[in-house]
Amino acid sequence: MxxxxxxxxxxxxxxxxxxxxxxxxxxxxxxxxxxxxxxxxxxxxEMAGEGTILVPVTGSQFSEMVVGLAAGLAQREQVPISFLYVLEVPMALPPDADIPRDREKGEEVLIHVQGLAQKLGIPTTARLMKARAAGAAIVQAAREERSRMIVIPSGERQRVEGYFGHTVDYVFRYAPCDVMVYRPTAFCRL
The missing domain is CATH 1.20.5 (Single alpha-helices involved in coiled-coils or other helix-helix interfaces)
Known part of the structure; x- marks a missing residue:
């Protein structure tokens, strides 16, 4: 047919x-x-080997876990880790106010986390910043250092103002790079 x-x-x-x-x-x-x-x-x-992995630390019990996570990423990406401790200055004080107890705690935390990363063979830098809000300081540091990524721990408390809290929400919104949030499981919090 x-x-x-x-x-x-x-x-x-x-x-x-x-x-x-x-x-x-x-x-x-x-x-x-x-x-x-x-x-x-x-x-x-131009991007190869440039930038840092920015890790804001607070001295909480999860700092070591965040350092381990960031160290693995830094080894893979062949970049250093930059630790940041933000001294949040209360509005009742002038912006450049010295708070010795908080400054000393920040210095101790930075020395501790740098030691952990250096034991793993990761080059590090550490920085103490004063700011009214931690989120804005983290974003500013990421811009200044041309960070590739921010690895930030999430608080363990439930927040009313946002899913993660003011700081992490601010970093998510304004960061100039990728953001990884570390939230420990219930098992880790025991």
Missing amino acids: PIIVNMTPVGVVLASAFVLLVSGILWWMLNPPTIVKMVVPVAVE
């Missing part, structure tokens, strides 16, 4: 347009513009 094909001029035009459209899209996908071919390798080369 012979196959009968009825071709109409409209059908031929539509089929031709479809073939041209698909061919054009395939050609466009397989032949990127010259500028893309030149810019992408340069950007990849």
Whole structure:
């Protein structure tokens, strides 16, 4: 039995347009513009080995776990870890107020976490910052250091103001890089 094909001029035009459209899209996908071919390798080369993994620490019981997580990421990415301790200055005090007890605690925490990371062979830096709000200080430090990632612990308490709390919510919203939140399981909190 012979196959009968009825071709109409409209059908031929539509089929031709479809073939041209698909061919054009395939050609466009397989032949990127010259500028893309030149810019992408340069950007990849510039990013290699640049930046830090920023780890804000508070001295909580989860600091060591966060350091271990960040150390694994730093080894894989071949970048140093930058530890940050934020001294939150109350609004009742001037912004540059010295709070010796809090400063000493921050210095002790930074020395401790740097020691943990250095035992794992990870290069580190540490920084103590004064700020009214920890979230803004973390974002500022990430911008200044051109951080690749922020690894931040989440508080164990339930928060009313946001899912994670003011600090983590602020960092999520304004960070110039990837953000990884570490939340310990119930087993770790025992």
